[in-house]
Amino acid sequence: xxxxxxxxxxxxxxxxxxxxxxxGMALPPPHGHDGTDGDGRKQDIGDILHQIMTITDQSxxxxxxxxxxxxxxxxxxxxxxxxxEIKEKTGLSIRGAQEEDPPDPQLMRLDNMLLAxxxxxxxxxxxxxxxxxxxxxxxxxxxNSIEHSDxxxxxxxxxxxxxxxxxxxxxxxxxxxxxxxxxxxEQSRTRPISPKEIERMVSIIHRKFSSIQMQLKQxxxxxxxxxxSRFLDARRKRRNFSKQATEILNExxxxxxxxxxxxxxxxxxxxxxxxxxxxxxxxxxxxxxxRYKKNIGKFQEEANLYAAKTAVTAAHxxxxxxxxxxxxxxxxxxxxxxxxxxEFQLDSAENKNTLLTNMFTGSSGSFNLPxxxxxxxxxxxxxxxxxxxxxxxxxxxxxxxxLRHVISQTAGYNDALGGNPMYSPHGLNGNGGxxxxxxxxxxxxxxxxPGSVHSDTSN
DNA sequence: GAGGATGATTGCTA
DNA sequence: TAGCAATCATCCTC
Numbered sequence: 383x384x385x386x387x388x389x390x391x392x393x394x395x396x397x398x399x400x401x402x403x404x405x406g407m408a409l410p411p412p413h414g415h416d417g418t419d420g421d422g423r424k425q426d427i428g429d430i431l432h433q434i435m436t437i438t439d440q441s442x443x444x445x446x447x448x449x450x451x452x453x454x455x456x457x458x459x460x461x462x463x464x465x466x467e468i469k470e471k472t473g474l475s476i477r478g479a480q481e482e483d484p485p486d487p488q489l490m491r492l493d494n495m496l497l498a499x500x501x502x503x504x505x506x507x508x509x510x511x512x513x514x515x516x517x518x519x520x521x522x523x524x525x526n527s528i529e530h531s532d533x534x535x536x537x538x539x540x541x542x543x544x545x546x547x548x549x550x551x552x553x554x555x556x557x558x559x560x561x562x563x564x565x566x567x568e569q570s571r572t573r574p575i576s577p578k579e580i581e582r583m584v585s586i587i588h589r590k591f592s593s594i595q596m597q598l599k600q601x602x603x604x605x606x607x608x609x610x611s612r613f614l615d616a617r618r619k620r621r622n623f624s625k626q627a628t629e630i631l632n633e634x635x636x637x638x639x640x641x642x643x644x645x646x647x648x649x650x651x652x653x654x655x656x657x658x659x660x661x662x663x664x665x666x667x668x669x670x671x672x673r674y675k676k677n678i679g680k681f682q683e684e685a686n687l688y689a690a691k692t693a694v695t696a697a698h699x700x701x702x703x704x705x706x707x708x709x710x711x712x713x714x715x716x717x718x719x720x721x722x723x724x725e726f727q728l729d730s731a732e733n734k735n736t737l738l739t740n741m742f743t744g745s746s747g748s749f750n751l752p753x754x755x756x757x758x759x760x761x762x763x764x765x766x767x768x769x770x771x772x773x774x775x776x777x778x779x780x781x782x783x784x785l786r787h788v789i790s791q792t793a794g795y796n797d798a799l800g801g802n803p804m805y806s807p808h809g810l811n812g813n814g815g816x817x818x819x820x821x822x823x824x825x826x827x828x829x830x831x832p833g834s835v836h837s838d839t840s841n
Numbered sequence: 842g843a844g845g846a847t848g849a850t851t852g853c854t855a
Numbered sequence: 856t857a858g859c860a861a862t863c864a865t866c867c868t869c
Contacts, residue, residue: 623847
């Protein structure tokens with residue numbers, strides 16, 4: 383069966399008889415009602431189609447007139463409906479199957495990434511979460527300042543560009559879709575176009591624009607990756623700590639020379655003070671311990687410097703503490719500063735202060751330390767349970783190592799205490815390790831008695 | 842630019 | 856998992 387015949391069959395009993403078309407095109411007689419046979423109908427339809435086909439050979443005006451005539455024919459909708467159905471059942475059905483594509487995994491990945499980076503989706507501080515994550519990976523607190531804000535600013539720029547471009551694409555897509563829809567609707571008057579076909583065409587357009595969008599997303603992702611890697615690389619760059627930070631760390635190190643293992647709390651405190659991370663504090667102490675141990679001689683000068691510096695502070699702190707304790711704790715005998723050796727029995731805060739200052743600054747010349755070991759022990763007792771002034775004990779305790787170091791430099795510390803293994807120089811044992819190196823001071827420092835207040839947190 | 846200083850990383854150990 | 860030791864990579868000073 384040929385196409386024309388099928389069309390006619392589809393039309394069923396539609397009658398076109400008795401209608402003339404403007405422009406002189408004769409319409410076929412109605413079929414069936416007057417007993418016309420099938421061959422006759424075929425012939426009529428053939429004529430119509432022939433006339434349609436020859437429209438193009440006619441003059442424009444003539445063709446327009448004929449076209450108009452056809453358009454105005456009352457059977458046109460029915461004819462178009464059938465033609466649309468035929469179109470649906472033939473070529474377009476193939477496209478229909480293609481529409482049900484699963485979502486592109488690559489597109490999904492891009493979407494997820496853009497969402498995670500804070501580029502797409504609702505604005506969440508311009509990707510500060512991503513920046514924070516990157517910062518955490520890099521492990522530097524300065525992320526929160528200059529570089530962090532720089533990263534955020536750039537990410538925000540990318541986000542802005544992305545959204546502007548996306549908006550442009552969507553606008554263009556909508557405009558183009560509307561345009562095509564209007565065209566198709568317009569054309570549907572003259573050729574069989576079903577609403578479904580228009581829908582399909584729209585979806586095709588959207589797909590095309592989606593591929594363009596994917597390119598946009600891809601390039602945006604690349605930009606974010608580049609920015610991120612640059613940001614992380616920048617963070618990886620080694621930067622010297624500030625002078626102040628190094629001072630703080632050194633002060634702690636040399637004042638805890640016998641056991642330079644800050645507790646977690648101390649590390650956090652130091653990190654806070656130095657505006658660095660806890661891991662950087664750990665790195666610093668790790669490096670410092672090794673380098674100090676490897677070359678004590680080289681660090682001696684530095685040790686002296688910090689020891690003296692810290693000791694002066696300690697002396698003032700101790701004196702103030704003693705004075706304070708005398709005022710506030712009248713029931714505490716001798717303020718816990720009772721030296722075992724009678725020569726060290728100090729009656730007043732002023733005396734203690736003078737003595738300590740002289741001792742540390744060396745203004746009294748060669749200071750006589752008749753029993754510096756006892757003195758040290760006594761000072762240690764300041765941290766003991768018997769002493770109530772926790773802050774005092776903490777302040778003094780944190781300087782004990784410093785005292786030892788200064789004494790060793792100024793008053794023959796080694797000679798006086800050489801026999802006492804507890805006072806081996808700088809806390810280093812014979813194996814080149816620190817006393818109880820495996821036991822961090824967070825547990826019990828060798829210089830700290832039980833119940834002592836850890837200097838880390840009190841400082 | 843050389844060489845030392847210094848912060849970070851890595852592999853290993855207890 | 857913290858710390859050690861070696862090493863890398865960068866900074867800083869001369």
